[in-house]
Amino acid sequence: MSVSSSSESVVSYPDKKAGATVWVRVALDVPLQGLFDYRCLPPVNQGDRVIVPFGRRKLIGVVVDLPAFPELDETLVRDVDQVLGDLPALPADWLRLAAFAASYYQRPLGEAMLPTLPVPLRRVGAYQGKRSAGGPVSRLDRRAGKTPAFSKASAQEVAAQAPVLNTAQQTAVDGIAQLAGHGVVLLHGVTGSGKTEVYLHAAQATLARGKQVLFMVPEINLTPQLEAVLQSRLAAGGEPCALAVMHSGLADGERLAAWVAAHRGRARVLLGTRMSVFAPMPELGLIIVDEEHDTSYKQQEGLRYSARDLAIWRARDLGVPVVLGSATPSLETWRHAESGHYQRYTLPDRARAAQMPRVRLVDTRRLDLDQGFSPQLTEAIGKRIQAGEQALVFLNRRGYAPVVNCASCGWVSQCPRCTAYAVLHRGPGRRNTLQCHHCGYQARVPTACPDCGDQDLKPMGRGTQRVEEYLAECFPEARIARIDADSTRLKGSAQALFSKVHAGEVDILVGTQMVAKGHDFARLGLVGVLNADAMLFAQDFRAPERLFAQLMQVAGRAGRHAAGGEVIIQTDYPDQAVYQALLRHDYVGFAKYGLAERKAVGLPPFAYQALLTAEAPALADALAFLAQARALPEQASSSYPTVSAITLYDPVPLRIVRVAHVERAQLLVESSSRPALQSFLSIWSLALHTLARGARIRYHLEIDPLEI
Ligand SMILES: Nc1ncnc2c1ncn2[C@@H]1O[C@H](COP(=O)(O)OP(=O)(O)OP(=O)(O)O)[C@@H](O)[C@H]1O
Numbered sequence: 116m117s118v119s120s121s122s123e124s125v126v127s128y129p130d131k132k133a134g135a136t137v138w139v140r141v142a143l144d145v146p147l148q149g150l151f152d153y154r155c156l157p158p159v160n161q162g163d164r165v166i167v168p169f170g171r172r173k174l175i176g177v178v179v180d181l182p183a184f185p186e187l188d189e190t191l192v193r194d195v196d197q198v199l200g201d202l203p204a205l206p207a208d209w210l211r212l213a214a215f216a217a218s219y220y221q222r223p224l225g226e227a228m229l230p231t232l233p234v235p236l237r238r239v240g241a242y243q244g245k246r247s248a249g250g251p252v253s254r255l256d257r258r259a260g261k262t263p264a265f266s267k268a269s270a271q272e273v274a275a276q277a278p279v280l281n282t283a284q285q286t287a288v289d290g291i292a293q294l295a296g297h298g299v300v301l302l303h304g305v306t307g308s309g310k311t312e313v314y315l316h317a318a319q320a321t322l323a324r325g326k327q328v329l330f331m332v333p334e335i336n337l338t339p340q341l342e343a344v345l346q347s348r349l350a351a352g353g354e355p356c357a358l359a360v361m362h363s364g365l366a367d368g369e370r371l372a373a374w375v376a377a378h379r380g381r382a383r384v385l386l387g388t389r390m391s392v393f394a395p396m397p398e399l400g401l402i403i404v405d406e407e408h409d410t411s412y413k414q415q416e417g418l419r420y421s422a423r424d425l426a427i428w429r430a431r432d433l434g435v436p437v438v439l440g441s442a443t444p445s446l447e448t449w450r451h452a453e454s455g456h457y458q459r460y461t462l463p464d465r466a467r468a469a470q471m472p473r474v475r476l477v478d479t480r481r482l483d484l485d486q487g488f489s490p491q492l493t494e495a496i497g498k499r500i501q502a503g504e505q506a507l508v509f510l511n512r513r514g515y516a517p518v519v520n521c522a523s524c525g526w527v528s529q530c531p532r533c534t535a536y537a538v539l540h541r542g543p544g545r546r547n548t549l550q551c552h553h554c555g556y557q558a559r560v561p562t563a564c565p566d567c568g569d570q571d572l573k574p575m576g577r578g579t580q581r582v583e584e585y586l587a588e589c590f591p592e593a594r595i596a597r598i599d600a601d602s603t604r605l606k607g608s609a610q611a612l613f614s615k616v617h618a619g620e621v622d623i624l625v626g627t628q629m630v631a632k633g634h635d636f637a638r639l640g641l642v643g644v645l646n647a648d649a650m651l652f653a654q655d656f657r658a659p660e661r662l663f664a665q666l667m668q669v670a671g672r673a674g675r676h677a678a679g680g681e682v683i684i685q686t687d688y689p690d691q692a693v694y695q696a697l698l699r700h701d702y703v704g705f706a707k708y709g710l711a712e713r714k715a716v717g718l719p720p721f722a723y724q725a726l727l728t729a730e731a732p733a734l735a736d737a738l739a740f741l742a743q744a745r746a747l748p749e750q751a752s753s754s755y756p757t758v759s760a761i762t763l764y765d766p767v768p769l770r771i772v773r774v775a776h777v778e779r780a781q782l783l784v785e786s787s788s789r790p791a792l793q794s795f796l797s798i799w800s801l802a803l804h805t806l807a808r809g810a811r812i813r814y815h816l817e818i819d820p821l822e823i
């Protein structure tokens with residue numbers, strides 16, 4: 116057998132006559148179950164990417180197996196077009212992770228695996244187009260010769276001085292160091308307790324052993340500050356730390372660079388948001404998941420995965436430790452810690468300030484509010500800025516006002532495409548618009564009521580823009596900054612705003628949940644919370660947990676570096692358990708109460724759930740599809756061995772039924788046994804695929820949904 120000389124080059128083309136071909140089994144990003152066999156000339160390895168013909172198209176896929184025989188008749192098997200040798204093969208553990216994600220989240224392997232790759236690595240045009248110039252990786256390498264491989268974050272923002280660990284921190288660091296292999300550590304530390312310091316020490320030890328570290332954070336805007344800290348603290352022997360950063364705010368090329376650096380083992384630390392859990396890291400030795408409770412770790416489209424859960428799986432598979440950190444762990448995590456399944460270390464006190472901030476509930480039931488502000492809150496803000504401190508006003512609602520209303524006929528601004536209000540936004544130069552936060556619809560604000568012609572249209576309620584406006588009237592001297600999705604739309608603008616806050620160039624900060632978490636503000640003395648009650652009576656059983664976590668987080672921004680921090684929460688329901696626990700900073704009590712409640716009614720973490728959502732132009736069709744889906748197991752009960760352990764609830768419309776002219780309904784599936792649920796879903800998901808064929812329905816199945 117002769118091997119053609121082309122097989123020696125990085126890129127090889129199969130030559131049918133050579134006869135030395137092998138079979139490869141390839142995962143492709145197509146909505147079909149199963150894998151696809153091709154004929155290929157060696158050398159080709161498991162984990163290589165290949166370009167293959169698929170119908171009339173060409174696609175990039177990943178070789179997951181080299182079977183002895185193809186599944187099809189040999190004469191029907193087509194040839195691999197090109198083996199892409201520009202990167203090392205994807206490692207076996209990466210293939211295992213993708214396979215686990217696909218099976219656990221009930222998606223075809225290729226559909227789960229391929230989208231985790233940076234776009235240029237899975238686009239045929241990037242390799243075979245006229246301008247491919249050797250492919251994206253060699254283009255990247257040519258560029259990299261000109262620019263430094265790793266960013267040197269502005270180290271002046273950070274004091275490189277490492278503080279001496281306190282006893283609680285040292286205990287946690289020692290505990291993590293002693294883990295011989297895999298172990299899940301919950302680092303439960305109150306806000307400002309210095310969890311970052313513990314991560315840094317654990318990371319340092321891992322790097323010293325020659326291993327890589329994956330450091331996950333929930334939000335993009337937490338990366339710059341942390342990048343600078345990691346950069347200055349993890350530098351060794353005069354060399355900057357080989358740190359790569361990965362998040363959705365990066366351009367394709369930047370993300371590719373980070374991914375390639377991790378894959379080649381050149382990046383020793385990868386700092387990233389949820390997508391980074393899928394980065395191949397050949398020498399991964401530690402995973403850190405900061406703010407593990409944060410819902411941003413959940414991907415809400417495509418493969419609906421939990422990056423935290425996958426991180427735990429990945430660490431176990433590799434036999435390495437994973438550290439989950441939070442001041443308010445998810446109840447799922449807390450339960451594992453209580454049962455001893457996870458090892459728990461507690462940082463009970465703040466690292467700098469002696470005490471936690473004082474929490475005050477202002478009962479707004481009998482108060483005259485001015486633009487939503489109680490006199491107590493306004494006065495407190497005034498005092499703080501007088502004293503040269505900063506104040507933060509937290510309101511989880513962007514825009515100027517959530518709705519516009521006609522005083523004479525009761526007309527309200529509604530999105531024409533969704534069952535939702537159109538929100539009033541103030542644009543530059545008084546160019547006001549109505550915007551839908553669900554579908555992106557935008558329109559001018561009508562000058563008169565579309566129904567009755569009356570010109571007395573009024574904004575109702577308030578969002579961050581209106582709060583900013585009000586504060587500017589109350590405190591004309593104060594420097595006010597607003598941080599929300601609108602004010603940070605431009606690349607780099609969030610970082611610029613946060614830098615101003617850190618530099619003390621802001622007196623009052625108004626913001627949504629973007630400002631609530633993670634940031635270590637040195638001069639912030641007061642946090643005021645508006646409209647917290649909005650979340651109190653949400654239908655979702657996780658709403659109280661989420662509200663509590665969010666309020667603990669935002670409250671935790673106050674008084675981090677000096678004593679005397681204060682939090683003012685305005686509420687009509689001061690007796691609610693959430694607020695009472697907050698007064699005492701009592702996460703443990705709240706978790707105990709929450710878990711007991713969940714246990715009593717059999718909700719997660721004492722049950723496991725999946726959610727089937729159907730979308731159609733008419734609600735009736737979506738509901739009918741779900742009804743059929745629900746009936747499937749009855750019609751073929753012998754195919755569903757675990758069906759007796761499964762509860763299928765009635766299909767119901769979503770709370771916001773219509774979004775962008777599409778109507779949506781959902782069906783909840785539940786079981787007290789995860790294996791029973793998984794077994795059921797693996798059969799059911801295939802049947803759903805068949806059921807939906809021909810029907811004008813889109814559907815998706817979500818495992819472990821966070822919102823129901
Ligand atoms: N041992 C220590 N001695 C003095 N200061 C410390 C120590 N450890 C941490 N700090 C400082 O305490 C502050 C809070 O630390 P850090 O931001 O890590 O808190 P955190 O636990 O992550 O809080 P959060 O959950 O609110 O994000 C930082 O300014 C940090 O530099």
Ligand SMILES: [Zn+2]
Binds near residue numbers: 535552553555774775
């Ligand atoms: Zn809309």
